[in-house]
Amino acid sequence: MAKHRGRGTVAVNYPIGMNLGGDPSQALVHSNPEGQFTVALSSIDLGQGMKSVTRQIAAETLGVPVGHVYVDTADSDTGAQCMGSFASRGTHRVGNAVIAAAKEARAVMLAAAARELEVNPTDLETDGLGNIHVKGAPQRSVTTKDAANAAQFKYGESVSGSGIFLIPMSDVDVETGEMNTVSCFAHCAMIVDLTVDDKTGEISDVQINSAYEIGRALNPKLMEQQLVGGAWMGLSHAAYETTEPAYPSRDHRPFDFSSYVMPGPGDLAQHDIAILERPAPDGPFGGKGPGEMCANPVLPAVANAVFDAVGVEIDTLPITPERILRALKEQRGA
């Protein structure tokens, strides 16, 4: 009876979104007469940061401060259509739709500024601080607020734009069965080291080392947050969570929060993360999105590490002490 150290590795090609039936998302952007912009989305922020990232993308495209942009994800009945927040698609699909919508709204704002300054719109640039000025002549400027106001009250123009981003449906080649299922991949490599006690079946001292390639980290802190939290959930799925642990029968399964097992703050794995940025050609400012890929690799990596430690291959999740002990018993009996 002893404790065994084991190592498991995993490599992931993670598809961003899906296009088997076409995968569109839409965004609407408009400004009030004060130059304050609203981005209306049906895409939902579940806590992953959709609102923060689309707000940054809109502000960057419009050329206005982030504080001048509000993202409204209030109602998927009245908002423009979005396929949804799933398949790690939010940043990529919705971000591209926001860029398209914000470009249109920016063009109206710049056209009004051009009329105010009596120049050609192509000679104008934004400073990102709330001003529009003539290239090379910063003293000839108008605020984005005044431009948005003039557009609506003097020129009768709506400072608004609509955008859609579509990955079209991919047909199957009837001869070869070939199809282009995915246009954009994120990547991950992960190493999990852990200890298995062959007497109790318990897993302990989990260390995770990972590298994620996510296009471009549009908001590095949000990215880190999602990778840390997602890996925790991956570990939880790998080793803890189930509604079906049967000790000794199904009657003993958890019925409520108090008996449903999840790792707490005292059960954390040490996790060192490297974020690699390889901007995606079709991503918004190169972004892809960590999405589900932050949780998924932990599961096979833990299974592989258990195999490396004690030589049993567990193919049913979660990898509980009971499952490890049963597999060890079978191994000895064989």
Next chain:
Amino acid sequence: MTTPVHFTHNGRPVSLFTEAGESLLSLLRLKLGDQTPKYGCGQGGCGACSVRIDGQLRLACLTLAETVDGAEVETVAALSAPNLDPLQEAFMDHFAAQCGYCTPGMIVAARTLLDTNPRPSRDEVIEAISGNLCRCTGYEPIIDAILAVAAQEVSA
């Protein structure tokens, strides 16, 4: 049976009637409109409803409303008036919230810790929030935020 209770809610004296078996959480949320303590599991397993009663950390879902008669009850809302508590600032700086559902309870638990133990170790922080479940963050940013406030308050 209907029972009158008098207590202070975030420093404000309140008097109202409670029904037999009503929880403090239900009274706070439904009768006083203070929705900062959250309903998570309703059985003391998640900590989302954490409040302070006479300075002690308590679970509002397991506390009978009639037992707080004469007590001082504080929710996280008490900490943010007039300015945000340093813990609330630190939770933002450390990105210690994603969906935010556990955050009020986490901050009440953390404030209670720092008021009694201004210089906690990492293990003591973990112990202090071990009754509070978080599904999103993996806890690391929360632990870091609490330790940052401890360091800052001790040096101040």
